[in-house]
Amino acid sequence: xxxxxxxxxxxxxxxxxxxxxxxxxxxxxxxxxxxxxxxxxxxxxxxxxxxxxxxxxxxxxxxxxxxxxxxxxxxxxxxxxxxxxxxxxxxxxxxxxxxxxxxxxxxxxxxxxxxxxxxxxxxxxxxxxxxxxxxxxxxxxxxxxxxxxxxxxxxxxxxxxxxxxxxxxxxxxxxxxxxxxxxxxxxxxxxxxxxxxxxxxxxxxxxxxxxxxxxxxxxxxxxxxxxxxxxxxxxxxxxxxxxxxxxxxxxxxxxxxxxxxxxxxxxxxxxxxxxxxxxxxxxxxxxxxxxxxxxxxxxxxxxxxxxxxxxxxxxxxxxxxxxxxxxxxxxxxxxxxxxxxxxxxxxxxxxxxxxxxxxxxxxxxxxxxxxxxxxxxxxxxxxxxxxxxxxxxxxxxxxxxxxxxxxxxxxxxxxxxxxxxxxxxxxxxxxxxxxxxxxxxxxxxxxxxxxxxxxxxxxxxxxxxxxx
Amino acid sequence: xxxxxxxxxxxxxxxxxxxxxxxxxxxxxxxxxxxxxxxxxxxxxxxxxxxxxxxxxxxxxxxxxxxxxxxxxxxxxxxxxxxxxxxxxxxxxxxxxxxxxxxxxxxxxxxxxxxxxxxxxxxxxxxxxxxxxxxxxxxxxxxxxxxxxxxxxxxxxxxxxxxxxxxxxxxxxxxxxxxxxxxxxxxxxxxxxxxxxxxxxxxxxxxxxxxxxxxxxxxxxxxxxxxxxxxxxxxxxxxxxxxxxxxxxxxxxxxxxxxxxxxxxxxxxxxxxxxxxxxxxxxxxxxxxxxxxxxxxxxxxxxxxxxxxxxxxxxxxxxxxxxxxxxxxxxxxxxxxxxxxxxxxxxxxxxxxxxxxxxxxxxxxxxxxxxxxxxxxxxxxxxxxxxxxxxxxxxxxxxxxxxxxxxxxxxxxxxxxxxxxxxxxxxxxxxxxxxxxxxxxxxxxxxxxxxxxxxxxxxxxxxxxxxxxxxxxxxxxxxxxxxxxxxxxxxxxxxxxxxxxx
Numbered sequence: 001x002x003x004x005x006x007x008x009x010x011x012x013x014x015x016x017x018x019x020x021x022x023x024x025x026x027x028x029x030x031x032x033x034x035x036x037x038x039x040x041x042x043x044x045x046x047x048x049x050x051x052x053x054x055x056x057x058x059x060x061x062x063x064x065x066x067x068x069x070x071x072x073x074x075x076x077x078x079x080x081x082x083x084x085x086x087x088x089x090x091x092x093x094x095x096x097x098x099x100x101x102x103x104x105x106x107x108x109x110x111x112x113x114x115x116x117x118x119x120x121x122x123x124x125x126x127x128x129x130x131x132x133x134x135x136x137x138x139x140x141x142x143x144x145x146x147x148x149x150x151x152x153x154x155x156x157x158x159x160x161x162x163x164x165x166x167x168x169x170x171x172x173x174x175x176x177x178x179x180x181x182x183x184x185x186x187x188x189x190x191x192x193x194x195x196x197x198x199x200x201x202x203x204x205x206x207x208x209x210x211x212x213x214x215x216x217x218x219x220x221x222x223x224x225x226x227x228x229x230x231x232x233x234x235x236x237x238x239x240x241x242x243x244x245x246x247x248x249x250x251x252x253x254x255x256x257x258x259x260x261x262x263x264x265x266x267x268x269x270x271x272x273x274x275x276x277x278x279x280x281x282x283x284x285x286x287x288x289x290x291x292x293x294x295x296x297x298x299x300x301x302x303x304x305x306x307x308x309x310x311x312x313x314x315x316x317x318x319x320x321x322x323x324x325x326x327x328x329x330x331x332x333x334x335x336x337x338x339x340x341x342x343x344x345x346x347x348x349x350x351x352x353x354x355x356x357x358x359x360x361x362x363x364x365x366x367x368x369x370x371x372x373x374x375x376x377x378x379x380x381x382x383x384x385x386x387x388x389x390x391x392x393x394x395x396x397x398x399x400x401x402x403x404x405x406x407x408x409x410x411x412x413x414x415x416x417x418x419x420x421x422x423x424x425x426x427x428x429x430x431x432x433x434x435x436x437x438x439x440x441x442x443x444x445x446x447x448x449x450x451x452x453x454x455x456x457x458x459x460x461x462x463x464x465x466x467x468x
Numbered sequence: 469x470x471x472x473x474x475x476x477x478x479x480x481x482x483x484x485x486x487x488x489x490x491x492x493x494x495x496x497x498x499x500x501x502x503x504x505x506x507x508x509x510x511x512x513x514x515x516x517x518x519x520x521x522x523x524x525x526x527x528x529x530x531x532x533x534x535x536x537x538x539x540x541x542x543x544x545x546x547x548x549x550x551x552x553x554x555x556x557x558x559x560x561x562x563x564x565x566x567x568x569x570x571x572x573x574x575x576x577x578x579x580x581x582x583x584x585x586x587x588x589x590x591x592x593x594x595x596x597x598x599x600x601x602x603x604x605x606x607x608x609x610x611x612x613x614x615x616x617x618x619x620x621x622x623x624x625x626x627x628x629x630x631x632x633x634x635x636x637x638x639x640x641x642x643x644x645x646x647x648x649x650x651x652x653x654x655x656x657x658x659x660x661x662x663x664x665x666x667x668x669x670x671x672x673x674x675x676x677x678x679x680x681x682x683x684x685x686x687x688x689x690x691x692x693x694x695x696x697x698x699x700x701x702x703x704x705x706x707x708x709x710x711x712x713x714x715x716x717x718x719x720x721x722x723x724x725x726x727x728x729x730x731x732x733x734x735x736x737x738x739x740x741x742x743x744x745x746x747x748x749x750x751x752x753x754x755x756x757x758x759x760x761x762x763x764x765x766x767x768x769x770x771x772x773x774x775x776x777x778x779x780x781x782x783x784x785x786x787x788x789x790x791x792x793x794x795x796x797x798x799x800x801x802x803x804x805x806x807x808x809x810x811x812x813x814x815x816x817x818x819x820x821x822x823x824x825x826x827x828x829x830x831x832x833x834x835x836x837x838x839x840x841x842x843x844x845x846x847x848x849x850x851x852x853x854x855x856x857x858x859x860x861x862x863x864x865x866x867x868x869x870x871x872x873x874x875x876x877x878x879x880x881x882x883x884x885x886x887x888x889x890x891x892x893x894x895x896x897x898x899x900x901x902x903x904x905x906x907x908x909x910x911x912x913x914x915x916x917x918x919x920x921x922x923x924x925x926x927x928x929x930x931x932x933x934x935x936x937x938x939x940x941x942x943x944x945x946x947x948x949x950x951x952x953x954x955x956x957x958x959x960x961x962x963x964x965x966x967x968x969x970x
Contacts, residue, residue, distance in 0.1 A: 039955030098955070100573050106955040107577075183531050189503030237541070240497060244538020247531045369569070382543070389542060393535075408553040416553055435606045437556035438628065450542035462561055464569075466607050 003060055003087045009133040011063060012080055013073045018133055021080035027092070028362040031343065033085065035060075035093040036102075042086050042093055043102045046078045049272050051322035051359045052307055052336065056082045057102050059109075066105050070326045084133075096367075100338070167212050168257045171267060174211020175250040178204060178220075182243050194235055197224040205300075216249070216266045221299050229430065231412075237451055241396075249394035261352050261392055269323075272359050275348050282349040283361070287312045288320065289370055290337040291445040291465075292456025303328050307337060308399060308445065308456060309347065312370050317377055319399040320347045320358040339457055340465045342366040354391035356399065372459050376403035376443055381423060385448060396449040405444065407437050407455070417444065417453060428452040432468055439463060486544065489514045493537045500534075508533055557631055559610075560624035564603045571967050576608050578964050581929070581957060588881055591617050592933045593964070595886040600937075600968035613656060617885060623660050630657060646676045651684060658691045666695040674703050682712040689718050693820070693853070701728050717782065721820040724784045724794070739785035742777040745770070748790065748800075758792070758800040762810070771807075779813040783821045794822065798830040803837040808844055815850045827854055838866055845875045848883045861888050868899045876901045878930040887934055887965065893942035896935070901927070906950065913951040925958050932961025940965040 012018045024030075024046060031053065032045040043057040048069055056078040058065040065079040086093060098106065144152065181204050185193045193200060201223050208217035223242055227235045252262040264270070275281050288309040295305045307322040337343070345363020349355035377384060381400055388398040405419035407427070415427040425446070432455070439460040446453040455468045492514050496504075508529045510518055517536060524532045567575055575593070582590050590609065597604060598619035611622060611629045618626060627640070630653040641649060641657040649657065662669035670692065677688050689707065692700055700722065707719035747761045765771050787797045798818060803811050818830050834851075837843050845867045852860060864883055867875040868891075880901070881887075896902050905927045912921040919925055931943050944962045948954055 036955075039953065041955065100577075103573075103577065103955070103957075106953075107957040179528075179531055182534070183527075186500045186504055186530050186534065189501060191501050192503070236497070236501065240500075240534070241538050241541060243531075244535045244541075247535040248538070251535070386543060389539065393539060406555060408555055410553045418553075433607070434556070434629075435559060435610065438559035438631075440558060463559075463606060 002090075003063070003083045005084070005087055005133045007063060008080055008083050008087060009131055011075055011083070012131055012133070013075070015131045017073055017075075017077050017080055018131060020077035021084055024077060024081035025085055025088075029081075030085070031345065031360075031363045032365040033082075033093045034096050034099070034102075035086070035090075036096065036098045039098060039106060041098055041102055041106065042082060043098065044082050044085075044093075045365065046081065047360060047363075048078065050305075050324040050326070051272070051357075052305055052324050053360070054078050055101050057105055058083055058086075060086065064109060167267070170211050171213050172254060172257065174208055174213050175216075175253055175266070177211070178208060178213075178216075179247065179250055181207075182247060185243070190236065190239055194227065194239060197227060197239075213266045215264065215268055216246070218298060218300055218302070219265075220246070225299055234451075241449075241451060245394040245396060252394070260350075261354075262394075264350065264352075264357075265394060269357070270350065275350055275359055276361065278351065280351050282351070282355050283346050284311065284314075284318075284320070284349070284358075285346040286314060287342055287344045287366065287370060288347065289372060290339055290341045290343075292447075292467075293336040293339065294456070295336070297328050301328050302326065305336070308447070309343075310374065310401070310445070312342065312372075312374070317374055317401045319356060320349065321356045321397075321399065322360065323357055337365075339467045340369065340372070342368075342370045352391075354388055354395070356397075372443075372465055374401060374443060376401045380421075381425075381448060385450065389450075397447045398449075400446050400448055400453075402444045402446055402453075404440070404442050406439075406441065407432055407444075407458075409437065415455075417446070417455070425453045426451070428454040429468055433466070435463065436466055436468060439466070485514070485516065489516070489540060490544070493540055496533065496537070500530075504530065557628060559606055559628055562603045562624065563621050564598070564601055566605050567597060567602045567608075569605075571964070572605055572608055574960060574964050574967065575604065577957065578932075578960050579609055581960065588878070588930060588933050591615050592881060592886075593961075594622070595619060596933060596965060597968065599886040599889075600970060602968065613653060620663070623663070626656060626660060641672070643672060643675050646672075655687060655691070658688065659694060662691050662694040666697060667699060670700055670703055674706075682715065685710075685712060686714050686718060689715055692722060696722055696725060698726060701726060704728075718820070720782055720784065721817070724782065724821040725823050727823045736781075736785055738777055739781045739789035742774065742781050742786060743789045745774040745777065758796060759802050760797070760800045761802050761805040762807075775807070775810055775813065778810050779816075783817050794826045795829045798822065798826055799833050801833060803834070803847075804840060804842060808846065811844070812846065812850055815847050819851050819854050822854075831859070838863065839870075843870075845879070845883075852883065852885075857885070860884060861890075864888065865891060865895075868901060869895065870900075874900075876930075877905070877927045877934055881930040881934040884934065887936060887940075889936055889970075891934075891936055891939055893939045893946075896939060896943060897946075909947070909950055909952065919952055919956055919958055928952070928958045929961045932959075932963075932965045935962075935965065937966060937968070937970045 008021075009018065012021070029047050030044050031047065033042075034044070035042045037060070040059050040061040041057060042060055043055070045053040046056055046069075048054045054067055054069040056065075056067040056069075058075075058079055063083075065075050065083075067076050067078045069076050069078055071077070185200075201220050205217040205221040208214075208220060219242075223239070226242075227238055230238060249262060249265055252259055253266050257263065270278075289312050290307060291310045292308040293306065295303065297303050302325045305324045305326070309320040309322065311318045311320070343360070343363045343365050346361040347358040348361050349358040377400070381402070384400060385398055388395055402417060402419055402423065402425075403421060405417055405421075405423070408416045408418050409432075410416065415429055415432050417423065417425040417427055425448075428449075436458055439458070439462070441458045441460050444458040445456045447456065457465055457467055459465050496508070507526055509526075510521060510524075510529060513521060513533065517533070520536070521529060521532050575597075578593055579590055582588060582593055594604060594609070594615075595617075598621065603621060606625070611618060611626050613626065613629050615626070630649070641654060641661065646654070658669055658673065661672070673688055673691065677685050680688060692704070704719045704723050704726075705728075708716050708723075710716045710719065745763055745765065747763045749759050749761070751757050751759050762774065765774065783794055783797060787794050790797065792800075801814060806814070818827070822830060830851075834847060838845075838847075845863075848855075848860065848863045848867070855863070861884065864875075864880050865888065868880055875883075905924065908921060908924045908927075909919065912919055912924050919928065928947060932940060935943060940962050944959060944966065947959065947962075952959060
């Protein structure tokens, strides 16, 4: 069951895809490669431009494929690279049972009638473009002289500086308008705002988008969805909290538009390549365990995919957050690492006064499970939160590992955390499995926003790590 | 000493400052809620804030105060849970170990399939695990209280799952908290109690059954069928006087099952009428045998009346009318002569009424009938509650190996509580069901390329819940040789079976 290079060439939509695929054929790009020839399948996780890896799989017989990347080319470069690697070094693929995400794909594929057209099957249409896998290049051809390159580079930098200055000016103006908008809400009454939150937020969010404050616009646009399920008192608390945070954030920008934390929260986060190439990036090499994942579609149509990792080998508990956004139109992509999965590798943190968000560099998936017997932080939640607020006064998602405790439920069907150390927190979760209510928990991983905790996972001595 | 006092003074002063600031924030928020027409003035702010916000212009003062207030809230926000917050009881650990973590994914996929498709149901999968000495992980599956036939080791989880079915927390069902449970939960708990503490359950029923309406009373009385014993006789005799005919009839059947019935009392008009619709003859020259057959009747109406009477008249009443023992009655019933519906009604009565010894006579009669080509397999399910594991397996195996039998793998698995413990692949290949499956599979693969036909899918899945471990392995290989993809989800039942050693 081989895949020849000719087949891969035939499958490729164009020469550019082949070139791009060749660049991906590096062991460091593929933390996981596996095969199960009994089911004709190969798969791999490819570290793409997102924080979370892409899940790629293919059939070595009928050459069907699937990849979780948002590319609109079929097959994408990840599938081509996976097949290419299999073609040239099959030995790199470990023979194992297919993971759950491969099984899911296999289960769905079989429903396709052999006589009907299968989207995941290669189309037997001759491509109009000329492609040659043997001439694909992993690097751009250098056609410019050194002097020309220097000139081009200088011009590029100048253009970038001009663009940045224009963007900063536009954002500053937009933020002043936004502050005025907040003041207007206080003047006209927050009760009225809550009633019309959806329209009001959508309008000001559009203004912020025009002002190039895209990240802040998304946050504002999400507020109505956040307050939807809350009690009137909780709605008021949250609105005041968010308004206050936004004032602090905009003030931080107006004081220094080059503040990276403020810039990230208002404009946009840096590209993965910027983090990889930044000499000031904090790097942490360790064994990381996935303690929580959240995938949801925002009001602006983007799917937010968050993965929380805990550093298993550090003496003091620390976390990393992998955050990706992709358009909902790219299709359902609810494949993640899986709760409790462990990886060994390096996390590169975005430069920050309180580094949490990161991207994974070279890493490998560990097949053996690790013992999640972490000791919770010695300092209390409020001490940690105080430190967090000092660093990021507008922050509202601080990860924390709570020590032993139980989850309670009140008559209004709200959930509460009651720690053995008497910590009491209102939980944001609307639905918690009964198993967690009926377990003595040794730890619980939460994200705290100052008012409520969202519990992602918890551990009990008897039942191990459980998702919430 | 002095240091301590200074510290206390500082703390008191801080508390006062915080209190003043909180009061100011609350007041200002109230104004912001309805709308604040007059701008804030710096001199009205708490003292500490005045210094901090002195450089801020009046127009920007309100949003600056808002920013400070949000920080204040974030650091001092503290909610106490309401006093009525409930602490859920801890989920008990079971006596058998949990499924190995490597098999949990496969188990979840099988359960998902069992839930979504009109298939064998989750209880069969749970029974398979039980047979192989393991239990499900509670994160993958927990009883929902609607299961009827869970292995005994799950009873602690069943009780736990009913926690929410009471208005307050109770460890067990008692006379005092009887009314605080929902009827379904109460019934399930009664069944559990009867399984382990039959006398306690009967006493509880005796104390509370009168307060229940007739339909619920009957359901409660039926619980006594579990572990029915001699000590139940006084209570059952008392039930003969129940105002509900159905309850009294049920009690009579139980008493009959315990060999406590009065034939003279049992004779009634309906039994005599039923007898008039039956043909009772004696056959055999040396060894005489009574044979009961249906009489040829003139109209469908008469047939319907006979069917109704078979359903209604208890065996004791019929035996009394015939002036014979129950043993003779069940031994003489010619199953191949009666309509299926009448046989089913007769067997329902047998299940409820027959004592252990009489039931053995019935089994002897049924075994002989079952060997005939024309026999029907439906009876296995009707009498299954009275059959031992071995007896059930034996009937299913006979049905499968009966070449003219129509019992497929799915129906066989439905009749069993857990997979067969002894059934070789050689025997499997000889069954009509296997031949039909292979034929259907070949057609399906030729037409579709994959297993798509509902019948084929259902039969392959059922094999996983029917076969012993080794035979499951051989069956899977045979199916793959025939063209089923190893990755096909329908093979996952078989894979789970194979992965769980006996």
